[in-house]
Amino acid sequence: MVARVVTLAFDGAEARRVDVEVQLVATPQGAFSIVGLPDKAVAESRERVRGAFAGIGLSLPPKKIIANLAPADLPKEGSHFDLPIALALLASMGVIGPDALEGWSAIGELGLDGQIARVGGALPAAVAASAMGLGLICPEANGPEAAWAGDVRLLAPRSLISLINHFRGQQILTAPKPGDMSEAKAVADLRDVKGQEGAKRALEIAAAGGHNLLFIGQPGSGKSMLAQRLPDLLPPLTPAELLETSMVWSVAGLIERGALNRERPFRAPHHSASMAALTGGGHRAKPGEASLAHNGVLFLDELPEYSPQALDSLRQPLETGEIMVARANAHVRYPARFQLIAAMNPCRCGMGGAGKGACGKAPRCQRDYQNRISGPLFDRIDLTIDTPPVTAADMALPPPAEGTAEVAARVSRARDLQTRRATDFGIDSRDGLNARLNGEAFEAFTRPDADAKALLTKAAENSGMSARGWTRTLRLARTIADLESSGQIGRHHVAEALMYRRSTMRAEQDFNLMTQHVS
Structure with a gap:
């Protein structure tokens, strides 16, 4: 039998x-x-x-x-x-x-x-x-x-x-009940960050639209503190997102005592992590850090210290929201729709080319160090912001009036606008997030006025902006407009978006560094 x-x-x-x-x-x-x-x-x-x-x-x-x-x-x-x-x-x-x-x-x-x-x-x-x-x-x-x-x-x-x-009817097993939700962690408040108002603004925009963000600054300027406060600015996971995320964590064996977590994942792998550790792989093709950050945040500190192969392996999931682990006898697919937040020093010594303790090898050291990150990866980062050193005067100031709760409220309103637009357009609310707009939805929601379009066109011609850079700049401008509850993308929205675009800034900065070196 x-x-x-x-x-x-x-x-x-x-x-x-x-x-x-x-x-x-x-x-x-x-x-x-x-x-x-x-x-x-x-x-x-x-x-x-x-x-x-x-x-x-x-x-x-x-x-x-x-x-x-x-x-x-x-x-x-x-x-x-x-x-x-x-x-x-x-x-x-x-x-x-x-x-x-x-x-x-x-x-x-x-x-x-x-x-x-x-x-x-x-x-x-x-x-x-x-x-x-x-x-x-x-x-x-x-x-x-x-x-x-x-x-x-x-x-x-x-x-x-x-x-x-x-x-055999000699014992009755009762059905188990769902585990408890994990207890909420203490909120990491933005009030703890002294100074860095420009970086806080960039963090708010990134949270509102789901954009990728890079902080560049000297050690101790607050880059990691800012990144760690992003999850508390984001809304809790929806039921669908919670199920998706929990299934990945379940396959990885990371759910303890059946307790699920409504907070968005925040993964911060060490810069020695291999490509397989980031994207998944190994003998049993386990999910990597990018998949464990699905529907949450992947924080890469000391970005240029990661191997180039590991960083470039993130280029595909940043676009598609999934990772395909290819093997000789099978292809394993994991979801990886994460928000990338990264931080780096301006050069290897950490101090950059200006101010006290400036790098003696500037500007070559800065250029060589930052060029460890490929142009295509830079092109996928929507916002790049410099975090200047925090001065004694900054530290002596009282705590800021606005904290995480106030910023999170504005982020929530901006995301509600995006959700309503997506619902009216008949697409999934997660695909309606500004950072993920594509196709007809992108064309419908990111139309700038005439002055804004002229400014963007001129900036694209001067900087050699790629088609991806054009798209991401408009997505970013759409988020800035949403934070103001503005239906139309105006010139000042595009102007602010261009300030954060590293790919637009890079050609000008490289020219300036070369000019300084020659002089």
């Missing part, structure tokens, strides 16, 4: 159906084979299953055991195949009824004592099971996480023996 049970294989943040078939074949010598493109963790399931059976007092039959994971051309990775293989084997042995597993899927790792250990991916597994009209059997530790999937039947046993007893 062939016993079957459904399980799931993870393809990025989504789960795909896998049918586990177990058959007992009479042979002179017993053996245990797993077929269907298993990786090493899946191949080792036979030993964990054998040990778990011994741990609960069951012995395997003296027959050859064949476990087939179908479809056979889909790579199977991870230890969560232990439980479905064990359940199909129990049905083949007659320990549980042949129809007991009808309508159920299962994931879980087995210990040698029969305990069922926590695995990653319970939330996307529950969502996929619900879409297929199936219930989900998962470890007890994953139950509160899987319960967030909503209308799905769940069993979350602690051990294999308790699950056997449930199917």
Whole structure:
């Protein structure tokens, strides 16, 4: 008899159906084979299953055991195949009824004592099971996480023996309840940042439109403090965004005790992070920092210290909002719609070419250091702002009148305008965010008046602005206009947007640096 049970294989943040078939074949010598493109963790399931059976007092039959994971051309990775293989084997042995597993899927790792250990991916597994009209059997530790999937039947046993007893009617397992929301962290207030009014303005614009932002300034000028205050300026995750983000974190195994977080992710990897750490990869193609920052903020401090390959790997997700991890036998897709916030010193010594402690190698040192970042990546950064050194006079000033709450209120109003426009235009509200406007929506919402268009055209001709730079400048101007509740993009909106465009400024700055060096 062939016993079957459904399980799931993870393809990025989504789960795909896998049918586990177990058959007992009479042979002179017993053996245990797993077929269907298993990786090493899946191949080792036979030993964990054998040990778990011994741990609960069951012995395997003296027959050859064949476990087939179908479809056979889909790579199977991870230890969560232990439980479905064990359940199909129990049905083949007659320990549980042949129809007991009808309508159920299962994931879980087995210990040698029969305990069922926590695995990653319970939330996307529950969502996929619900879409297929199936219930989900998962470890007890994953139950509160899987319960967030909503209308799905769940069993979350602690051990294999308790699950056997449930199917035999000797014990009743109750369905788990969703975990609690994570407690909100203390707000990092903008009032803590002394001076830097121009940088605060740029941060507000970035928050209002979802734009990428780069701070350039000497050490101690407040670049990291400003970046860390961005998440509190952003609205909480919507239910759809919360589910998307949580599914990525679930696959990465980062959801503790089933607690989800309504705050937007803020990821700040060290500058020694590799390309795989940023974009995802490794043996099992785990999500990288860019995907863990999905619907949130990716903060890259000391930007030029990252490897050029790692930085340039972010160029595609900055445009498309997703990352494709290409492998020899599969392509894994992860969502990566993040807001990039970066910070850097003006040169390697950190001081730049002006003021006290100025770099003795300026301007060449500045030019060489900043040129570690490719032009195409600079072109994808909407706002670039210099953060001058904070003086003693700045530090002696009383706290600013405006803090995070006041700025967040303006950001919320600007985002509400964008949401209403997107709804009226019939597009997803997330695609209606100014930083992501494309196609007909871009043409409809970013029409400047005649004076503004003339200014932008002249600036583009003088600086050699790319088509991407033109588009991003208009998106930025649209956000500045939204903060003023202005329906029309005017000349002063475009003028302010051009001030923040590094690609527009760069040709002029390089010329000025070269002129200073020659003189």
